[in-house]
Amino acid sequence: xxxxxxxxxxxxxxxxxxxxxxxxxxxxxxxxxxxxxxxxxxxxxxxxxxxxxxxxxxxxxxxxxxxxxxxxxxxxxxxxxxxxxxxxxxxxxxxxxxxxxxxxxxxxxxxxxxxxxxxxxxxxxxxxxxxxxxxxxxxxxxxxxxxxxxxxxxxxxxxxxxxxxxxxxxxxxxxxxxxxxxxxxxxxxxxxxxxxxxxxxxxxxxxxxxxxxxxxxxxxxxxxxxxxxxxxxxxxxxxxxxxxxxxxxxxxxxxxxxxxxxxxxxxxxxxxxxxxxxxxxxxxxxxxxxxxxxxxxxxxxxxxxxxxxxxxxxxxxxx
Ligand SMILES: [Zn+2]
Ligand SMILES: [Zn+2]
Numbered sequence: 001x002x003x004x005x006x007x008x009x010x011x012x013x014x015x016x017x018x019x020x021x022x023x024x025x026x027x028x029x030x031x032x033x034x035x036x037x038x039x040x041x042x043x044x045x046x047x048x049x050x051x052x053x054x055x056x057x058x059x060x061x062x063x064x065x066x067x068x069x070x071x072x073x074x075x076x077x078x079x080x081x082x083x084x085x086x087x088x089x090x091x092x093x094x095x096x097x098x099x100x101x102x103x104x105x106x107x108x109x110x111x112x113x114x115x116x117x118x119x120x121x122x123x124x125x126x127x128x129x130x131x132x133x134x135x136x137x138x139x140x141x142x143x144x145x146x147x148x149x150x151x152x153x154x155x156x157x158x159x160x161x162x163x164x165x166x167x168x169x170x171x172x173x174x175x176x177x178x179x180x181x182x183x184x185x186x187x188x189x190x191x192x193x194x195x196x197x198x199x200x201x202x203x204x205x206x207x208x209x210x211x212x213x214x215x216x217x218x219x220x221x222x223x224x225x226x227x228x229x230x231x232x233x234x235x236x237x238x239x240x241x242x243x244x245x246x247x248x249x250x251x252x253x254x255x256x257x258x259x260x261x262x263x264x265x266x267x268x269x270x271x272x273x274x275x276x277x278x279x280x281x282x283x284x285x286x287x288x289x290x291x292x293x294x295x296x297x298x299x300x301x302x303x304x305x306x307x308x309x310x311x312x313x314x315x316x317x318x319x
Contacts, residue, residue, distance in 0.1 A: 001197050001219050001317045004028075004036040006274035007310030010058050013221060014042055014316075015197055017190035020167030023050045023066075024186060024199055027058045030065035040313040044070055049156075049166050051075045054180035054202060055084040064088065064149060073154035075166075077173070081155060083181035088150035106151055160184040161209075168192055174213040176203040179248040187213055195219075195319050201275040204247040206259045216267050219317050221308065222259075224273040224290060225250035226280035234280050250275065253286050257293035266297060270317050274308035283307050 002014040010027035014037070021042075026033055037044050049072055053059055063084075067074050076084065085102065086094055094102070158164050160182065163172040168191045173184040185200040198214055201223035214220060231241055231252070244250050251259075256273070271294075273286050290305050308314055 001221065001272070002040045002042060002313060003221065003272060003274065003308040004033065004040060004313045005310060006201070006221070006272075006276070006308035008058055008225070008275065008277050008279075009310055010061060011201065011275065012036070013199060014040070014047075015169070015186075015188050015199075017167070017169050017188075018192055020169040020190075021047050022166060022169065022171075022188075023047050025053055025059040026050055026063040026066050027061050030062040030069060033062050033066055034069075036313050040316060047072055049073050049075055051171070051186060052080060052084070053176075053185065053199070054178060054183035055080050055087055056180055056202070059202075060084060060087075064152065067152050071153045073156050074152050075156045075158055075164075077160060077182040077184065078157045079182035080180070080184075081157070085150040089148075102148075102150075105148070106155070109148070109151055110154065172213065174209055176200065176210060177205060177207055177248050178202045178250075179204075179243065179246075185210065185213065187217070193319075197221075201225075201251075203251055204249045205251070205255060206263065211259070211263050215265050218268055218319055219270045219272070220268045221272045221274050222256060223251040223275040224253050224256040224281070224286040225275050226252050226277045227282065227285050228252050228254055230282070230285075231277075231280040236279065244277075244280070250277075253281065253289040256286075257289045260290055260293035261296050266303065269302045269319060270304050270306060272306045272308050272314075272317070276307070276310070278310060 004012040005028055011025045012027055012033055013024045015022050015024060034044055047070060050067055052074060082099060158173050160173045160175040163170055170189045170191060172187040176183045176185050183202060187196060187198045189196045195218050196216055197219040198217045199221045200210060200214060203210060203223060226244060231244060273290055276283060276286055287305060287307055294303050
């Protein structure tokens with residue numbers, strides 16, 4: 001697991017097994033994501049797919065440009081994909097008929113692109129790269145992309161609760177309580193090494209299905225978003241405070257500590273605290289709170305607690 005960025009301003013993590021590499025979320029600009037990958041000695045060309053937890057900007061900011069640049073498929077749940085497409089084309093309210101039409105157009109654009117790559121000249125008219133694209137380095141100048149900012153090289157759907165495989169990685173998405181269309185976390189298991197890693201951020205509380213999903217995990221990226229006092233006394237407007245604190249908001253240091261003290265099985269070699277708020281948390285507070293919770297359990301060895309960072313990748317965790 002390599003956490004490239006984690007926090008309210010952007011999230012992205014590489015999960016790799018012996019044969020497969022996936023990027024979970026793309027919440028920074030394409031340029032910044034490529035920079036972070038380089039800093040972490042990760043070859044972007046080695047990525048097999050991008051997986052998306054939910055459509056909030058801090059998880060998808062660089063998605064379209066990065067996926068088109070790397071020409072790799074993006075895995076969403078269908079409601080999350082729909083919400084993302086709507087977000088990318090904000091002036092359209094999309095009916096289901098329109099949505100089907102959109103999928104058809106995307107399919108045709110991909111087929112045309114494939115034909116073009118296979119040497120069928122003249123299928124698509126190339127346009128001069130227009131200005132205004134969020135990443136001027138992008139090298140996919142086909143007409144379809146210019147018309148449709150939500151166009152992707154390929155889209156695959158998964159359903160939370162149902163596992164699927166990419167190469168030798170088995171992936172189980174699980175539903176999280178959060179104010180998005182169909183938010184989820186992921187458990188990753190490598191077929192050959194029987195190591196399990198999980199990502200659980202952006203959740204208002206710890207429901208039973210999440211607790212179950214986080215059993216027997218070796219490396220756990222877990223949200224520790226805010227300190228309750230800092231949030232209450234902080235600068236956020238009342239409505240935003242309510243949202244963060246709600247059952248579909250984010251886990252506080254306190255809620256995370258409560259999970260670690262009461263429900264967590266103590267199995268992990270590493271627990272990485274992530275999605276810290278820059279406004280309403282201090283890394284030292286989050287760390288202290290989690291360490292105290294683990295210490296109360298007495299018998300738990302291993303369980304090294306690390307802090308993910310917003311501004312730079314942290315060292316890869318290899319088991
Ligand atoms: Zn979110
Ligand atoms: Zn988030």
